[in-house]
Amino acid sequence: MSPIRAADPTVPKSVSLLAALSKDPAVSTVVMQCIVDATQDGLKYMHKHAGYTRVSNAIDQSKKDLQRLPALPFVTYFHHTARPLADGTCDPHMHIHMLLPGKVARQDGRMVTVDSQSMYHEAKASGMIIQKSLRDRMSATLGAEWGDVDPHTGIAELKGFDRDLIVEFSRRQTAIMDWAKEHPGRYMDGTAADEAADIEAAGSRWAKGEREWLDVGQKATRHKKLESLHYDELRERWQNDPRAEGFDANQFLGVVAAAAAKEGPGLAPEAGDVFALLGTVKNKWTRADMVEATVGLWGPGRGMEVVSLEEIEALVDDVIEQGCFQITEDPQSWHREGNLRFTDAITLTREAQVLEMCGVKAQHFEITVTRAWFEQQGLRADAARAMTELAMSRRLVNVLEAPAGSGKTTSLKALRERAESQGKRVVLASASRKALNEARKKEAASEFSTIASVRNRIAEDRLDWDRNTVVVIDEAAMTGDRDLFELLKAALAAHAKVILVGDSYQLQPVRAGGGLFRDLSEQLPWTQAFNYVWRQKDPEEKAMTLLMRDAQTESQMRKVAHWYSTHGRLAAGDQRSMADAVVRDYFDAVLEGHDVLVVADKWEKADALNMRIQNIYTLTFERELGYQLPAAPIGHNQEARLHDIIMTLENNWDIEVTADPSVTHIDGEVPIVTNADRWRVVGVHDDGSIDAQRLDDNARAVMPPEYAKSSITLGYVGTIHAAQGGNADVGLGFGDAETMHRVSAYPAMTRGIVMNKFYMGVKEAGESEHHAEKSDVEYEPRIYSDIEAQAMFHAILKRDDRESTALSDAEAALNALARGDAHENYARAFGGIDPYVAQLVHTRAERRTEWAVEYAQELAERDAWEQTVEQAQDRAHAIITQRERDRERGVSRDDDLGMEIG
Secondary structure (H helix, E strand, C coil), rough: CEEECCCCEEEEEEHHHHHCCCCCHHHHHHHHHHHHHHHHHHHHHHHHCCEEEECCCCCCCEEEEEEECCCCEEEEEEEEECCCCCCCCCCEEEEEEEEEEEEECCCCCEEECCCCCHHHHHHHHHHHHHHHHHHHHHHHHHHEEEEEEEEEEECCCCCCHHHHHHHHHHHHHHHHHHHHHCCCCCCCCCCCCCCCHHHHHCCCCCCCCCCCCCCCHHHCCCCCCCCCHHHHHHHHHHCCCCCCCCCCCCHHHHHHHHHHHCCCCCCCCCCCHHHHHHHHHHHEHHHHHHHHHHHCCCCCCCCCCCHHHHHHHHHHHHHHHHHHHEEECCCCCCCCCCCCCCCCCHHHHHHHHHHHCCCCCHHHHCCCCCCCHHHHHCCCCCHHHHHHHHHHHEEEEEEECCCCCCHHHHHHHHHHHHHHHCCCCCEECCHHHHHHHHHHHCCCCCCEEEEEHHHHHCCCCCEEEEEEEEEEEHHHHHCCHHHHHHHHHHHHHHHCCEEEEEECCCCCCCCCCCCCCHHHHHHCCEEECCCCCCCCCCHHHHHHHHHHHHHHHHHHHHHHHHHHHHHHEEEEHHHHHHHHHHHHHHHHHCCCCCCCEEEEHHHHHHHHHHHHHHHHHHHHHHHHHHHCCCCCECCCEEEEEEEEEEEECCCCCCCCCEECCCCCCCCCCCCCECCCCEEEEEECCCCCCCEEECCCCEEEECCCCHHHHHEEEECCECCCCCCCCEEEEEEEEECCCCCCCCCHHHCCCCEEEEEEEEEECCCCCCCCCCCCCCCCCCCCCCCHHHHHHHHHHHHHCCCCCCCHHHHHHHHHHHHHHCCCCCCCCHHHHCCCCHHHHHHHHHHHHHHHHHHHHHHHHHHHHHHHHHHHHHHHHHHHHHHHHHHHHHHCCEEEEEECEEEEEC
């Protein structure tokens, strides 16, 4: 019976180091016992909320009821170390591997499978409980004091622990990076020399299907763990390590009492604090989310007693009772615990107010224009129709769905020109400065601002919007609901028109609570959409990108997956084989003269690919030049060398940017150093500063050493988020086949103009974030067939995790109830959904019906007006033509009097 995935709890690095470097062996014994006891608390929670199997419902066989299991028999392994490096040394890294058999005993003794979805849903909450319990137990037994707890992860380090020491004893990732830097460009001996020769030979001809670059980096640094050594012997080695010189464990022991006396004990969070935390990242939440927020906010670990699991559960129930509004029906026997969702009054009020704003109309919102005018500006018929509707709209809130590569900035430029001709100004705001820079290049607006700067001006009462302002919010689907709400309120107060532009099928807001743009797009009858893609050259690919975006049925998803598979756009295999394939295809495309953009779902993959590509370039340049390229340290434990492509990760207003004289900027100002900008290294200085030239506008800047180390990485490959808005001739995407969702795959597959290809990596058995359990058997690549790759891509398309609003979820739940059996009394009429929520949903549905009728009337009036305009234009044209003819005959006609004179 193969095991299913379970948790691998890891303790904070400072805890591992405290146990390893303390001279007193009793300290390590106590730390290990605290870890074991804390893990038991987490497993107890897991069993209570996720210890289920599924059985067929007695009445409806299509449903699977949850049935509690008597126990979850985890097999656990306590490890003290990270995997040793090539020199045989290893670092402290306490963690527990927990395996769960594929089948466990049910109450009647029958062996059944465990519901893995329930376990996945509760995994983070269980892990945060382990971290909380560990802090409490170490405070109570060792008097340890803790630093600030990250409320989103529940992790904290020992207070005052040297960060540099943690980095020094965390060499596993650094060792891999060092290998990537040194092989084959620096130390080409032994097998590395053979690899270098192969790479050199392939430099002029990268043949398809050959494995020119075997990714042996991970294997080169994998060695058998030193678990055969007694932990005391390992501790002795670590304590004698030069890196541990001067470390005194006593400074972290017995300090919590003094801290509690000075700063007060760690208290349980108030309900308002929990809602405030949840409200910053979500619109609605499950009970597991409540557990995570409660544990993450619970005191700084100064209590002298261990908070029990029962106390945590009781507080969560109390918080739910105090201020949660249930938005889904009461759980049925087939519902997992994550099916029950809640929200708070602030979220409901915000969504209700936005609903009211959507009903605001005013004559001055209208920008008079005809569809023909937009077509004269070069827009296609569908885009011209959409932009005409947006311009002529007398609504406060307007929405434009613009798929990737649909030409939205060109269309917005035409709208700006028309608005300015009628005395209006167009202000474009976006959460992404990169999006602002792109819009500025295309002259899509009169003014440009980040949403953060707009909110600052709102807070300081310096916002200068008025009735002649048209506010365009770009990348609105990636903007948090709270930001959108504040901008809509400001526009309402200033009587300014708002146009939300975005794509609800692309990336969602990061920890900002999204779904509002999608909800407005789906609810407002006057939502406009572009249905043509300009970016891709292949007509079939144009159609497939839109179908991939919009696919709702199984047949549509299968059609998309089949097309990409049969056209050579999909590859699947183990992580190393796919990384190797990406690098090979990257250089194939480069040698064919294409610009290439590679994106990955995580920085871990992006960093590895960046280092691999850099090494090949370095080998080529150094052999041609005959000397070693200068380098400067940058972020992610990398180096930037001469001619490298780098990417900036943070906006910076202090770095001076010099414009290329041949490039004209609309407002005369060269854009600042911006997040996700890509640059070419043109100079490296001894102090670590870097001379760089931006790829898109050839502007130059000198990156200071401090900024380079913290906010620059290699730019051959970026994450999907970092590359949002970028495009190239060839787009290559690399992601995890088992965890990736459509909202990530869709933008990854639309970066390329000539070709897009996606590589799906599958983790090897035993692979974890800590290390990979490997035997001495030599690595064998695993490449999946085209049919298997197609099935994996189909599974990715089915994972639609787009965010939605609380009222949207509530409406879906109420509609589902309405299709079921009638309830017996009013108390159960909403199936447990809060009556206030049900009332808001009812109002929402009524408004939607009213708006549909209103919009239909508006369209009829507009069509009649356009017809009248066309008739008047035809009549005027006929009069002018007749006058010209009469003039040729020497005759003048007064049309108004109907008299002939002269």
